[in-house]
Amino acid sequence: MARTDRLMRLMDTLRRLPQPVTAARLAEESGVSLRQLYRDIATLRAGGALIDGAAGVGYTLTEDKALPPQSFSRLEIEALMLAQSGLEQIGDATLIEAGRNAMARIVATLPDGQARQAMHTVLRSWRQKDVRPPVRVDLDLLREACWQEFSLSITYRDLQDRVSTREIWPLGMSYAEDTLLLLAHCRLRMDYRHFHVSRIEAMTRGPESFRPKRVSLLREYVAGRRQSRPGSSSGS
Amino acid sequence: MARTDRLMRLMDTLRRLPQPVTAARLAEESGVSLRQLYRDIATLRAGGALIDGAAGVGYTLTEDKALPPQSFSRLEIEALMLAQSGLEQIGDATLIEAGRNAMARIVATLPDGQARQAMHTVLRSWRQKDVRPPVRVDLDLLREACWQEFSLSITYRDLQDRVSTREIWPLGMSYAEDTLLLLAHCRLRMDYRHFHVSRIEAMTRGPESFRPKRVSLLREYVAGRRQSRPGSSSGS
DNA sequence: TTTGCTCCTGCCGGAAAGTGTCAGCAGGGG
DNA sequence: CCCCTGCTGACACTTTCCGGCAGGAGCAAA
Numbered sequence: 001m002a003r004t005d006r007l008m009r010l011m012d013t014l015r016r017l018p019q020p021v022t023a024a025r026l027a028e029e030s031g032v033s034l035r036q037l038y039r040d041i042a043t044l045r046a047g048g049a050l051i052d053g054a055a056g057v058g059y060t061l062t063e064d065k066a067l068p069p070q071s072f073s074r075l076e077i078e079a080l081m082l083a084q085s086g087l088e089q090i091g092d093a094t095l096i097e098a099g100r101n102a103m104a105r106i107v108a109t110l111p112d113g114q115a116r117q118a119m120h121t122v123l124r125s126w127r128q129k130d131v132r133p134p135v136r137v138d139l140d141l142l143r144e145a146c147w148q149e150f151s152l153s154i155t156y157r158d159l160q161d162r163v164s165t166r167e168i169w170p171l172g173m174s175y176a177e178d179t180l181l182l183l184a185h186c187r188l189r190m191d192y193r194h195f196h197v198s199r200i201e202a203m204t205r206g207p208e209s210f211r212p213k214r215v216s217l218l219r220e221y222v223a224g225r226r227q228s229r230p231g232s233s234s235g236s
Numbered sequence: 237m238a239r240t241d242r243l244m245r246l247m248d249t250l251r252r253l254p255q256p257v258t259a260a261r262l263a264e265e266s267g268v269s270l271r272q273l274y275r276d277i278a279t280l281r282a283g284g285a286l287i288d289g290a291a292g293v294g295y296t297l298t299e300d301k302a303l304p305p306q307s308f309s310r311l312e313i314e315a316l317m318l319a320q321s322g323l324e325q326i327g328d329a330t331l332i333e334a335g336r337n338a339m340a341r342i343v344a345t346l347p348d349g350q351a352r353q354a355m356h357t358v359l360r361s362w363r364q365k366d367v368r369p370p371v372r373v374d375l376d377l378l379r380e381a382c383w384q385e386f387s388l389s390i391t392y393r394d395l396q397d398r399v400s401t402r403e404i405w406p407l408g409m410s411y412a413e414d415t416l417l418l419l420a421h422c423r424l425r426m427d428y429r430h431f432h433v434s435r436i437e438a439m440t441r442g443p444e445s446f447r448p449k450r451v452s453l454l455r456e457y458v459a460g461r462r463q464s465r466p467g468s469s470s471g472s
Numbered sequence: 473t474t475t476g477c478t479c480c481t482g483c484c485g486g487a488a489a490g491t492g493t494c495a496g497c498a499g500g501g502g
Numbered sequence: 503c504c505c506c507t508g509c510t511g512a513c514a515c516t517t518t519c520c521g522g523c524a525g526g527a528g529c530a531a532a
Contacts, residue, residue: 056529079335086322099315
């Protein structure tokens with residue numbers, strides 16, 4: 001159902017972008033024609049969202065029919081903002097976008113504009129330039145595999161530069177300072193391994209779908225042994 | 237939109253009727269053909285709802301999904317979790333605590349099992365150990381000053397080790413990789429300055445309270461000189 | 473006022489999705 | 503074997519969605 005999904009993303013975009021925002025901009029973000037954008041706006045309004053549209057200016061999201069009003073203290077807001085700021089340094093594009101949407105949604109539920117000022121409290125968060133090696137594979141596919149629990153076939157170059165093709169059950173990702181790690185159960189070695197995502201040269205979706213029951217057991221097992229440092233244990 | 241509405245009602249029906257429920261019954265409730273009912277079930281499942289279907293028995297709603305507007309998507313939860321994980325590396329104790337509180341509150345609003353599973357998606361976020369110099373002053377007071385917009389009297393040791401006492405208007409904090417900075421308007425120099433918080437030797441609350449209006453102007457000014465804004469005024 | 477920008481609406485035609493009917497397969501329990 | 507039920511594919515029909523075009527109206531700056 002593409003339409004409903006697009007309408008949701010349109011709401012997210014309205015929360016995220018600085019207001020007022022023109023219909024042309026929203027149409028571009030939605031990947032839809034200007035005419036259709038106006039229709040989508042009308043649909044949202046019919047659904048209860050209060051979107052103020054002023055000719056010559058743009059749209060302003062007046063009121064949100066959003067989630068249950070969660071009240072956060074100013075300190076909590078600041079913490080969330082700083083966290084998002086940090087996320088923008090270590091996350092990938094998809095995750096950053098999701099974080100911004102989440103933040104915008106949280107802010108939208110706050111009592112009136114005074115909370116929006118909170119967004120300006122944390123000015124910036126620097127970090128030395130990203131030295132992490134580039135990732136060649138599709139992170140979205142990888143994330144999807146972790147979540148929906150289907151196996152992956154990967155071509156992996158280990159730390160000794162030996163290339164192998166394995167089938168793995170992806171369990172979760174670990175974001176380290178200088179590298180992005182993937183915890184998975186390697187069907188080849190029949191053991192849990194950390195893979196450097198940057199060293200995965202190719203990745204295709206496998207047919208196998210490991211079962212939720214099995215996965216929860218695996219996760220508990222992993223949680224029990226998670227004290228070990230992962231950086232040097234991959235490969236071999 | 238009729239279809240989306242029907243899907244909502246189907247979820248409601250699933251919650252309402254004693255389980256298991258046969259597809260024929262659901263089709264009758266929805267006022268739709270059996271074939272279409274199966275399609276609708278597939279749509280709900282694709283959207284994230286966990287509906288268990290057993291041949292000869294019927295449907296059982298395992299887990300709710302809180303369709304479009306409410307709550308956060310799985311990706312957004314993952315982003316928030318990673319952000320919090322990053323926050324724990326760069327923030328101070330007060331902020332970390334606040335962040336955990338906020339996260340707990342957000343997670344509490346999520347449909348049960350989904351939240352727990354989501355928290356395990358991001359396994360960990362490492363970072364090299366903190367090398368930032370220690371902060372002598374009360375960060376909470378500093379934060380409060382930024383927020384409530386009252387002036388501060390600080391004893392500052394600059395990079396040339398010269399000690400001076402100044403009155404400042406604190407505007408916001410910047411979290412850098414190796415140091416914590418305070419952006420403020422220095423009443424002594426009458427200019428905007430970055431202070432290293434670790435070099436502030438003493439700090440007391442000043443009497444002055446600069447006005448919100450003035451502050452917003454200052455913030456705009458700061459924002460204007462921080463990032464180059466392309467052509468806001470194109471004169472003819 | 474004029475100019476420029478923008479929101480907003482109606483209409484048309486092609487494209488896409490939704491829907492019902494029919495058929496068949498799979499799996500569990502008598 | 504049977505019946506019950508979930509599940510999927512194929513086909514045709516209907517609905518809606520969507521882009522492009524044209525025009526009207528409101529706001530702001532020149």
